[in-house]
Amino acid sequence: MKVTKLWSSRQKPTVSFELFPPRSPKGAEKLENTIDALAALEPDFVSVTFGAGGSTREGSRQLVEKLKNEKKLEVMAYFAGYGLGPDDINAVLDSYQALGVENVLAVRGDLPREQENFEPHPDSFPHASDLIAFIRPRYSFCLGAAGCPEGHIDCQSKDKDIEYLKLKVDNGAEYIISNYFYDNKYFFDFVERCRAIGIDVPILPGVMPIYSVKMMEMLADMCGATISNEVRQGIASLPEGDKEALVNFGIEFAVGQCKELLKATVPGLHFYTMDLSKSAVGIVNRLRADGLL
DSSP, X not given: OOHHHHHHHOSSOEEEEEEOOOXXXXXXXXXXXXXXXXXXXXXXXXXXXXXXXXXXHHHHHHHHHIIIIISOOOEEEEEEOTTOOHHHHHHXXXXXXXXXXXXXXXXOOOOOTTSTTOOOOTTOOSSHHHHHHHHTTTOOOEEEEEEOTTOOXXXXXXXXXXXXXXXXXXXXXXXXXXXXOSSHHHHHHHHHHHHHTTOXXXXXXXXXXXXXXXXXXXXXXXXXXXXXXXXXXXXXXXXXXXXXXXXHHHHHHHHHHHHHHHHTTOSEEEEEOTTOOHHHHHHHHHXXXXXXX
Protein backbone atom coordinates (compact mmCIF):
# COMPACT_ATOMS: atom_id res chain seq x y z
CA MET A 1 0.00 0.00 0.00
CA LYS A 2 1.19 3.51 -0.75
CA VAL A 3 2.17 5.32 2.42
CA THR A 4 0.15 8.39 1.48
CA LYS A 5 -2.94 6.18 1.54
CA LEU A 6 -1.92 4.86 4.96
CA TRP A 7 -1.77 8.37 6.34
CA SER A 8 -5.09 9.37 4.81
CA SER A 9 -6.96 6.24 5.94
CA ARG A 10 -5.57 5.57 9.44
CA GLN A 11 -6.99 7.23 12.53
CA LYS A 12 -3.76 6.74 14.50
CA PRO A 13 -0.23 7.79 13.52
CA THR A 14 1.90 5.24 11.72
CA VAL A 15 4.96 3.47 13.13
CA SER A 16 7.89 2.69 10.85
CA PHE A 17 11.51 1.59 11.14
CA GLU A 18 14.62 2.12 9.05
CA LEU A 19 16.96 -0.81 8.43
CA PHE A 20 20.16 -1.12 6.42
CA PRO A 21 21.70 -4.15 4.69
CA PRO A 22 24.26 -6.10 6.76
CA ARG A 23 27.89 -6.00 5.70
CA SER A 24 29.06 -9.22 7.39
CA PRO A 25 27.73 -12.63 8.49
CA LYS A 26 27.71 -11.39 12.08
CA GLY A 27 25.76 -8.32 11.01
CA ALA A 28 23.28 -10.52 9.15
CA GLU A 29 22.66 -12.61 12.25
CA LYS A 30 22.14 -9.50 14.36
CA LEU A 31 19.79 -8.03 11.77
CA GLU A 32 17.70 -11.22 11.69
CA ASN A 33 17.04 -10.88 15.42
CA THR A 34 16.30 -7.18 15.02
CA ILE A 35 13.81 -7.83 12.21
CA ASP A 36 11.96 -10.42 14.28
CA ALA A 37 11.71 -8.06 17.26
CA LEU A 38 10.50 -5.14 15.16
CA ALA A 39 8.13 -7.23 13.03
CA ALA A 40 6.41 -8.35 16.25
CA LEU A 41 5.36 -4.70 16.71
CA GLU A 42 3.45 -4.90 13.41
CA PRO A 43 4.84 -1.67 11.93
CA ASP A 44 2.96 0.09 9.16
CA PHE A 45 6.09 -0.08 7.01
CA VAL A 46 9.84 -0.52 7.16
CA SER A 47 12.41 1.25 5.04
CA VAL A 48 15.65 -0.10 3.59
CA THR A 49 18.62 2.15 2.91
CA PHE A 50 20.72 2.19 -0.27
CA GLY A 51 24.47 2.66 0.00
CA ALA A 52 26.34 5.56 -1.54
CA GLY A 53 27.18 5.02 -5.21
CA GLY A 54 25.15 1.81 -5.24
CA SER A 55 27.56 0.16 -2.78
CA THR A 56 24.77 -1.91 -1.17
CA ARG A 57 22.73 -2.30 -4.34
CA GLU A 58 22.39 -6.08 -4.21
CA GLY A 59 22.20 -6.22 -0.43
CA SER A 60 19.45 -3.62 -0.40
CA ARG A 61 17.42 -5.53 -2.96
CA GLN A 62 17.85 -8.78 -1.02
CA LEU A 63 16.73 -7.16 2.21
CA VAL A 64 13.72 -5.56 0.51
CA GLU A 65 12.75 -8.95 -0.88
CA LYS A 66 13.19 -10.67 2.49
CA LEU A 67 11.11 -8.12 4.37
CA LYS A 68 8.37 -8.03 1.76
CA ASN A 69 8.04 -11.67 0.77
CA GLU A 70 9.28 -13.56 3.82
CA LYS A 71 8.26 -11.23 6.65
CA LYS A 72 5.18 -9.87 4.85
CA LEU A 73 5.97 -6.26 5.74
CA GLU A 74 5.20 -3.15 3.74
CA VAL A 75 8.54 -1.88 2.47
CA MET A 76 9.78 1.56 1.46
CA ALA A 77 12.97 1.30 -0.60
CA TYR A 78 15.49 4.11 -0.35
CA PHE A 79 17.23 4.98 -3.57
CA ALA A 80 20.39 7.10 -3.55
CA GLY A 81 21.19 8.18 -7.09
CA TYR A 82 24.57 9.86 -6.65
CA GLY A 83 27.02 8.75 -9.34
CA LEU A 84 24.62 6.38 -11.10
CA GLY A 85 23.64 6.76 -14.75
CA PRO A 86 20.11 6.41 -16.14
CA ASP A 87 20.55 2.74 -17.08
CA ASP A 88 21.64 1.82 -13.55
CA ILE A 89 18.80 3.83 -12.05
CA ASN A 90 16.28 2.06 -14.27
CA ALA A 91 17.75 -1.35 -13.46
CA VAL A 92 17.45 -0.80 -9.70
CA LEU A 93 13.95 0.64 -9.88
CA ASP A 94 12.81 -2.09 -12.28
CA SER A 95 13.96 -4.68 -9.75
CA TYR A 96 12.00 -2.96 -6.96
CA GLN A 97 8.96 -2.71 -9.19
CA ALA A 98 9.21 -6.44 -9.96
CA LEU A 99 9.22 -7.15 -6.20
CA GLY A 100 5.97 -5.22 -5.80
CA VAL A 101 7.49 -2.24 -4.00
CA GLU A 102 5.12 0.73 -4.07
CA ASN A 103 7.06 3.29 -2.02
CA VAL A 104 10.47 4.77 -2.80
CA LEU A 105 12.39 7.47 -0.94
CA ALA A 106 14.60 9.17 -3.51
CA VAL A 107 17.71 10.91 -2.16
CA ARG A 108 20.86 12.29 -3.73
CA GLY A 109 23.18 10.18 -1.59
CA ASP A 110 26.78 10.87 -0.64
CA LEU A 111 30.17 10.33 -2.22
CA PRO A 112 31.13 6.67 -1.55
CA ARG A 113 33.80 6.83 1.17
CA GLU A 114 34.78 3.18 0.78
CA GLN A 115 35.38 3.28 -2.98
CA GLU A 116 38.70 4.82 -3.90
CA ASN A 117 38.85 6.78 -7.15
CA PHE A 118 35.06 6.63 -7.53
CA GLU A 119 33.99 8.27 -10.76
CA PRO A 120 30.33 9.27 -11.08
CA HIS A 121 28.61 8.43 -14.34
CA PRO A 122 28.73 11.44 -16.67
CA ASP A 123 24.93 11.40 -16.93
CA SER A 124 24.28 11.03 -13.21
CA PHE A 125 22.00 13.51 -11.47
CA PRO A 126 23.61 16.10 -9.18
CA HIS A 127 20.53 16.68 -7.02
CA ALA A 128 17.65 14.67 -5.57
CA SER A 129 15.22 17.02 -7.32
CA ASP A 130 16.71 15.96 -10.67
CA LEU A 131 16.47 12.29 -9.71
CA ILE A 132 12.82 12.68 -8.71
CA ALA A 133 12.06 14.49 -11.97
CA PHE A 134 13.61 11.54 -13.85
CA ILE A 135 11.69 8.87 -11.89
CA ARG A 136 8.26 10.50 -11.75
CA PRO A 137 7.13 10.10 -15.39
CA ARG A 138 8.62 6.61 -15.70
CA TYR A 139 7.32 4.84 -12.58
CA SER A 140 4.18 4.77 -10.46
CA PHE A 141 5.98 4.59 -7.11
CA CYS A 142 4.76 6.73 -4.26
CA LEU A 143 7.85 8.95 -4.19
CA GLY A 144 9.27 10.58 -1.11
CA ALA A 145 12.06 13.03 -0.36
CA ALA A 146 14.33 13.64 2.60
CA GLY A 147 14.12 16.86 4.59
CA CYS A 148 16.54 18.43 7.09
CA PRO A 149 14.93 20.34 9.97
CA GLU A 150 18.24 22.05 10.74
CA GLY A 151 19.16 22.53 7.09
CA HIS A 152 21.28 20.22 4.93
CA ILE A 153 24.90 20.26 6.01
CA ASP A 154 26.02 21.19 2.47
CA CYS A 155 23.45 23.93 1.91
CA GLN A 156 24.28 27.62 2.34
CA SER A 157 21.12 28.46 4.32
CA LYS A 158 17.92 27.01 5.72
CA ASP A 159 15.86 29.18 3.38
CA LYS A 160 17.72 27.88 0.31
CA ASP A 161 17.38 24.32 1.62
CA ILE A 162 13.60 24.73 1.87
CA GLU A 163 13.54 26.08 -1.69
CA TYR A 164 15.31 22.94 -2.89
CA LEU A 165 12.86 20.81 -0.92
CA LYS A 166 9.96 22.63 -2.59
CA LEU A 167 11.54 21.78 -5.96
CA LYS A 168 11.58 18.10 -4.99
CA VAL A 169 7.86 18.29 -4.23
CA ASP A 170 7.16 20.22 -7.42
CA ASN A 171 9.02 17.50 -9.34
CA GLY A 172 6.91 14.70 -7.87
CA ALA A 173 7.71 13.96 -4.22
CA GLU A 174 4.52 13.05 -2.36
CA TYR A 175 5.82 12.98 1.22
CA ILE A 176 8.87 14.01 3.23
CA ILE A 177 10.77 12.06 5.87
CA SER A 178 12.90 14.27 8.06
CA ASN A 179 16.36 13.80 9.40
CA TYR A 180 16.44 13.28 13.16
CA PHE A 181 16.72 16.06 15.74
CA TYR A 182 17.09 16.15 19.52
CA ASP A 183 15.06 19.30 20.04
CA ASN A 184 11.53 19.28 18.63
CA LYS A 185 11.65 23.04 18.05
CA TYR A 186 13.76 22.35 14.96
CA PHE A 187 11.08 20.08 13.51
CA PHE A 188 8.19 22.39 14.32
CA ASP A 189 10.02 25.34 12.76
CA PHE A 190 10.86 23.20 9.72
CA VAL A 191 7.22 22.24 9.18
CA GLU A 192 6.14 25.86 9.56
CA ARG A 193 8.67 27.01 6.95
CA CYS A 194 7.62 24.19 4.61
CA ARG A 195 3.96 25.17 4.84
CA ALA A 196 4.79 28.85 4.38
CA ILE A 197 6.52 28.16 1.05
CA GLY A 198 3.67 25.98 -0.22
CA ILE A 199 4.85 22.46 0.65
CA ASP A 200 1.65 20.68 1.62
CA VAL A 201 2.62 16.99 1.53
CA PRO A 202 2.81 14.84 4.70
CA ILE A 203 6.00 15.42 6.72
CA LEU A 204 7.12 12.48 8.84
CA PRO A 205 9.56 13.16 11.69
CA GLY A 206 12.62 10.96 12.00
CA VAL A 207 13.48 9.77 15.52
CA MET A 208 17.00 8.67 16.47
CA PRO A 209 17.28 7.03 19.89
CA ILE A 210 20.62 7.45 21.68
CA TYR A 211 22.55 4.20 21.36
CA SER A 212 26.04 5.27 22.43
CA VAL A 213 27.90 8.54 22.96
CA LYS A 214 30.35 7.70 20.19
CA MET A 215 27.59 6.98 17.67
CA MET A 216 25.64 10.05 18.74
CA GLU A 217 28.62 12.35 18.21
CA MET A 218 29.58 10.73 14.90
CA LEU A 219 26.10 10.90 13.39
CA ALA A 220 25.54 14.47 14.57
CA ASP A 221 28.82 15.50 12.96
CA MET A 222 27.90 13.76 9.69
CA CYS A 223 24.44 15.23 9.29
CA GLY A 224 24.55 18.48 11.23
CA ALA A 225 22.12 17.58 14.01
CA THR A 226 22.46 19.67 17.17
CA ILE A 227 23.02 17.73 20.39
CA SER A 228 20.93 19.74 22.82
CA ASN A 229 22.01 20.80 26.31
CA GLU A 230 19.23 18.63 27.71
CA VAL A 231 20.78 15.57 26.09
CA ARG A 232 24.33 16.43 27.15
CA GLN A 233 23.30 17.18 30.73
CA GLY A 234 21.23 14.01 30.92
CA ILE A 235 24.13 11.88 29.74
CA ALA A 236 26.53 13.65 32.13
CA SER A 237 24.31 12.67 35.05
CA LEU A 238 24.59 8.95 34.26
CA PRO A 239 27.14 6.59 35.83
CA GLU A 240 30.24 6.77 33.64
CA GLY A 241 30.53 3.83 31.26
CA ASP A 242 27.08 2.40 32.12
CA LYS A 243 25.85 1.39 28.67
CA GLU A 244 22.49 0.12 29.87
CA ALA A 245 21.79 3.36 31.73
CA LEU A 246 22.62 5.31 28.57
CA VAL A 247 20.25 3.25 26.40
CA ASN A 248 17.49 3.60 29.01
CA PHE A 249 18.06 7.36 29.12
CA GLY A 250 17.81 7.40 25.33
CA ILE A 251 14.50 5.56 25.50
CA GLU A 252 13.08 7.95 28.10
CA PHE A 253 14.25 10.98 26.14
CA ALA A 254 12.78 9.69 22.87
CA VAL A 255 9.46 8.85 24.56
CA GLY A 256 9.22 12.47 25.69
CA GLN A 257 10.09 13.70 22.21
CA CYS A 258 7.52 11.41 20.60
CA LYS A 259 4.74 12.41 22.97
CA GLU A 260 5.24 16.06 22.06
CA LEU A 261 5.37 15.23 18.35
CA LEU A 262 2.21 13.13 18.55
CA LYS A 263 0.43 15.91 20.42
CA ALA A 264 1.23 18.09 17.41
CA THR A 265 -0.59 15.53 15.20
CA VAL A 266 2.32 14.30 13.08
CA PRO A 267 1.28 11.61 10.56
CA GLY A 268 3.57 9.04 12.15
CA LEU A 269 6.97 8.33 13.68
CA HIS A 270 9.91 6.97 11.68
CA PHE A 271 12.61 5.36 13.84
CA TYR A 272 16.25 5.16 12.74
CA THR A 273 17.11 1.82 14.33
CA MET A 274 20.76 1.40 13.26
CA ASP A 275 19.74 -2.27 12.96
CA LEU A 276 19.11 -2.46 16.71
CA SER A 277 15.77 -3.23 18.31
CA LYS A 278 15.80 -2.66 22.09
CA SER A 279 15.30 1.09 22.01
CA ALA A 280 12.65 1.12 19.29
CA VAL A 281 10.69 -1.67 20.99
CA GLY A 282 10.87 0.10 24.34
CA ILE A 283 9.73 3.43 22.90
CA VAL A 284 6.85 2.05 20.84
CA ASN A 285 5.57 -0.15 23.67
CA ARG A 286 5.56 2.82 26.04
CA LEU A 287 3.66 4.98 23.59
CA ARG A 288 1.16 2.23 22.86
CA ALA A 289 0.63 1.57 26.56
CA ASP A 290 -0.32 5.24 26.87
CA GLY A 291 -2.77 4.90 23.98
CA LEU A 292 -0.83 7.26 21.72
CA LEU A 293 -0.14 4.80 18.89
